[in-house]
Amino acid sequence: MTDKNRLGKVYLFIVFVVLYAPIFYLMYYSFNSGGNMHGFEGFTLEWYSEVFHDTRLIIIVINTLVIALLSSAIATIIGIVGALAIDRIRRKRVKNTILSLNNVLIVSPDVIIGASFLILFTIAGIRLGFASVLLSHIAFSVPIAVLMILPRLQEMSPTLVDAARDLGASRRDVLMKVILPFISPAILSGFFMALTYSLDDFAVTFFVTGSGYSTLSVEIYSRARAGVSLSINALSTLIFLLTVILVVGYYLVSRSSMRNRKKERAAELGVPE
Template sequence: MKTRWKVSNLYLIAVFVILYAPILYLAYYSFNSGGSMHEFEGFTLEHYAEVFQDTRLLIIVLNTLVIALLSSALATIIGVAGALFIHRVRRHTTKQTLLTLNNVLIVSPDVVIGASFLILFTIAGIKLGFTSVLLSHIAFSVPIVVLMVLPKLQEMSPTLVDAAEDLGATRWDVLTKVVLPFIRPGIFAGFFMALTYSLDDFAVTFFVTGNGYATLAVEIYSRARQGVSLSINALSTLIFLFTLLLVLGYYAVNRRGAAKAKTLAEGVRP
């Protein structure tokens, strides 16, 4: 048992090293005063200064944040409504079919999704740019929100709804004062996950981005093709730190919400 524990820990350490070593290597050379990633000549913040002095890049950052926040908010609203609908479906076959259709966008390759959206927008006459990127980000974020909210709905005791109805609550009161507060951790989790997916997405966005409009992922790819620039390292490091903060925020909100939900469930338990 002890040997197995050691082997499993060594395996996890190896996995984390493989995953995070390239990111740490990139971040390390973002402070390099030299112009390459072959030798560290000295510490400097000039590459971070270049990022904040680049007006075009700052506009792209603003575009990315607007797309991410707006698509995540709309996807959360649609995803919560979808999760509530799926949860209320009584027929097992119908529910499984809906869940399967919901999961298609998650398991499908990004290239296929991006090409499909490109064809759809071309046929529909939608100009590639802000609208096409926003619609595509909403589309692939909705299934994520549904998967985050559904487990919370399944955890909710039916006695909560029954007790509210016995006290004379309307359906709207039950939804806004009982159901939504209980599944709030799932809603926040879905929003944060949709936000991180939107910020990090490249493949789908690359297909639906038009001339004159870009997001950070597409811009970093374009700059990387032009040659090695340590300002790309600085920009990538900032994006990684921002994404890390979002993930930590998601876990903090999720744990706090789970604790409140557990307390609420214990309070109504006979």
């Protein structure tokens, strides 16, 4: 191993330590029976029990999951339609312009997006609550879904569609039996990515949520401002583990997609696997 490779691995290790040390510190004290983060006195699950016995918090968890699942599903459907429309554009300048507009919500600061949605909902007379949070999450999830689906769609050979039409397939059959099955791994990837973004979002949700309605990220922020409680640690640990599960699921879907692509290319070239 060269000195350059060794130095790169050491640097990468330091970066991971800096990123994950606070998270593991928080998780470690979520099991502290002392009730503070100044010294570990003993192991306990009291704070996790408190989280699961908090009726209001359970309702907020349900709200968060409903928003995340519903917004991700709707955004993925819109993303499929958007990717299909963009893929059919033949003028390169127009396609690049639309792709740039699609990426605006991804590269823009969350504070700006949240404030913009707040102003929009206020002008439109939309009451802040479930509807405003759902619409906001759909809006910033759609570009993610499009970016996940479009590359897979562009990899599809036009001969597949032509062959299906030559065999008498209607447009609906081509879409349902040829295009959608081919891009299904990308659809799942887009859904998981949108779901992860929705569950983790705070800045945008903070602007558009109203009184009487909250999500986990906003609730954790509100409780943290009220004072240090290890129930926040327990809740944050559960959210982190859920996020890890979603990321692992996304990785497995992406890995399966790559394997399928290799098999398809091998089949096209007549090369044994």
